Amino acid sequence: MLKVNNLHTYHGFLHVLKGIDLEVLEGELVAIVGSNGSGKSTLLGTLAGVYLPKEGSIIYKDEEITNDGVQMIVPKGICLVPERRQIFSSITVKDNLLLGAYHRYQKDKKTINKDYEDVVEMFPRLKQMLDRPGGLLSGGEQQMLAIGRGLMAKPKVLMLDEPSLGLAPLIVKDIMMILRKLCDEMGTTIILVEQNLKAALKVADRGCVLAHGKIVVSGTSQELLHNPKVQEAYFGKSSKKTEVPFNTGKKEVRGKKLI
Amino acid sequence: MEVHSQVIQLLFSGLTIGSIYALIAIGFVIIYNVTGVLNLAQGEFAMFGALISISLINAGLPLWAAVIFSMLIVSVIGALFERTAIHPARKSSVPTLIIITIGCSIAFRGIAILIWGTQPQSLQPFTDNTPIKFLNAVLLPQSIWSIGIAILILFAMIYFFNKTFVGKALTACVVNPFAARLMGINPEKMSLLAISASAGLGALAGIVTSPISGASYDMGMMLGLKAFVAAVVGGLTNAPAAIAGAFVIGILESFTEGLWSSGAKDVVSFSMLLLILFIKPEGLFAKASGKRV
Numbered sequence: 001m002l003k004v005n006n007l008h009t010y011h012g013f014l015h016v017l018k019g020i021d022l023e024v025l026e027g028e029l030v031a032i033v034g035s036n037g038s039g040k041s042t043l044l045g046t047l048a049g050v051y052l053p054k055e056g057s058i059i060y061k062d063e064e065i066t067n068d069g070v071q072m073i074v075p076k077g078i079c080l081v082p083e084r085r086q087i088f089s090s091i092t093v094k095d096n097l098l099l100g101a102y103h104r105y106q107k108d109k110k111t112i113n114k115d116y117e118d119v120v121e122m123f124p125r126l127k128q129m130l131d132r133p134g135g136l137l138s139g140g141e142q143q144m145l146a147i148g149r150g151l152m153a154k155p156k157v158l159m160l161d162e163p164s165l166g167l168a169p170l171i172v173k174d175i176m177m178i179l180r181k182l183c184d185e186m187g188t189t190i191i192l193v194e195q196n197l198k199a200a201l202k203v204a205d206r207g208c209v210l211a212h213g214k215i216v217v218s219g220t221s222q223e224l225l226h227n228p229k230v231q232e233a234y235f236g237k238s239s240k241k242t243e244v245p246f247n248t249g250k251k252e253v254r255g256k257k258l259i
Numbered sequence: 260m261e262v263h264s265q266v267i268q269l270l271f272s273g274l275t276i277g278s279i280y281a282l283i284a285i286g287f288v289i290i291y292n293v294t295g296v297l298n299l300a301q302g303e304f305a306m307f308g309a310l311i312s313i314s315l316i317n318a319g320l321p322l323w324a325a326v327i328f329s330m331l332i333v334s335v336i337g338a339l340f341e342r343t344a345i346h347p348a349r350k351s352s353v354p355t356l357i358i359i360t361i362g363c364s365i366a367f368r369g370i371a372i373l374i375w376g377t378q379p380q381s382l383q384p385f386t387d388n389t390p391i392k393f394l395n396a397v398l399l400p401q402s403i404w405s406i407g408i409a410i411l412i413l414f415a416m417i418y419f420f421n422k423t424f425v426g427k428a429l430t431a432c433v434v435n436p437f438a439a440r441l442m443g444i445n446p447e448k449m450s451l452l453a454i455s456a457s458a459g460l461g462a463l464a465g466i467v468t469s470p471i472s473g474a475s476y477d478m479g480m481m482l483g484l485k486a487f488v489a490a491v492v493g494g495l496t497n498a499p500a501a502i503a504g505a506f507v508i509g510i511l512e513s514f515t516e517g518l519w520s521s522g523a524k525d526v527v528s529f530s531m532l533l534l535i536l537f538i539k540p541e542g543l544f545a546k547a548s549g550k551r552v
């Protein structure tokens with residue numbers, strides 16, 4: 001479905017992705033986990049066409065989409081639900097959802113209404129607040145709205161950037177269940193980027209761990225959950241070597257040099 | 260003339276001039292909201308609209324056709340202006356972009372001198388201009404046209420932004436450009452749309468005002484600046500507030516002119532600008548923060 005070869009992306013002079021190889025099969029739920037600054041969001045941004053890579057290639061259904069911008073990629077069926085939800089705060093929930101279908105509103109107006117009803121059915125919590133501005137929703141509801149808006153684009157590959165951010169564990173569980181359901185029942189391929197390792201790997205078929213712009217470990221979710229290398233990628237190499245300056249019992253005198 | 264009929268008279272002329280400012284101020288607000296650029300060439304679109312429609316009528320076109328064609332031509336001028344002046348520099352800082360628009364406004368005025376010369380021209384009133392007596396005051400039919408068109412455009416704007424899909428997409432670009440891009444909305448296309456539509460509205464303002472105050476190559480500057488004051492009074496991000504601001508400025512000017520001196524009206528409206536910027540820079544009608552169109 002989606003094949004990524006030796007992908008390098010820069011933010012200005014900053015070399016963020018340092019050669020990513022990744023293959024995602026149709027109907028799979030793949031989790032990409034990693035700590036802050038490992039390049040997860042940049043990877044999704046590059047796949048969605050928000051950032052253009054300097055090197056490497058992205059192949060989607062045997063077609064190269066490496067240098068297509070986001071406006072060309074969305075109609076092809078790849079949609080990104082961005083970090084921090086990014087809903088249109090002053091626009092009603094209903095219009096937020098409909099705007100998700102922007103790229104196809106001229107082509108198939110009729111199916112949009114049906115898809116809209118399907119999406120509303122899928123998120124019963126949104127049903128009661130369709131006329132409310134998106135900004136007045138709670139965090140969990142906003143996340144559902146963002147996913148619903150992404151689904152309105154009718155993506156074959158749905159990418160989500162940290163949907164659990166700032167949400168209560170119960171709601172995170174709800175959202176993960178919805179993703180699993182999307183994958184199983186509608187056959188949507190899902191790429192899920194998460195810091196919440198356990199929540200993500202519980203629902204994912206496969207996962208890979210990103211650190212410093214490279215994929216360091218990959219495998220099935222079960223393998224990853226028990227792999228010590230995953231801990232390493234998250235918390236740094238064996239904690240014995242790193243000195244912990246606080247909590248040593250003794251009070252450290254700091255700032256002497258300055259005086 | 261009795262005092263109260265004089266007041267009504269001044270109110271009418273204030274509303275008339277206010278409605279002209281309103282049409283241009285809406286353009287300011289749309290362009291500012293969608294692109295973040297303060298387009299100081301906005302008044303020149305009004306000048307082009309007026310002069311082009313006069314030329315078209317002189318060439319033998321009926322009034323309605325001249326109005327429509329002139330608006331279309333000015334929209335194309337607006338689109339060209341966006342493609343050649345704003346779009347290539349879209350990554351520059353805001354002051355740079357503002358200076359580009361000032362440069363363009365000077366160029367537009369120069370072009371207008373080359374085509375139409377420096378002589379003021381005039382347009383016939385839209386309909387028979389016999390004054391109507393109303394509460395002891397005199398009302399010109401052209402004033403009713405001008406106020407009516409402004410109100411019509413206001414409702415059209417509300418309909419466009421709240422009911423049509425393109426309008427909502429435009430709003431989405433204003434509220435969250437990043438998310439709008441992720442939905443496949445092209446902000447650059449929206450910027451082109453916003454600038455050419457505002458140019459068309461500006462043209463309409465110019466056409467409506469020329470039977471009242473004539474048309475000349477330099478009419479755009481004052482109209483543009485006054486409309487800018489109106490937009491700032493309204494808070495610059497909200498179209499209905501900008502229209503209200505335009506009427507406030509118009510009425511203020513006409514009362515200053517009638518009760519004090521006509522030389523003082525510019526002083527009053529620009530003092531109003533400074534006063535607003537010092538005391539309430541978010542605009543007279545600002546509610547809680549948050550952008551609206």
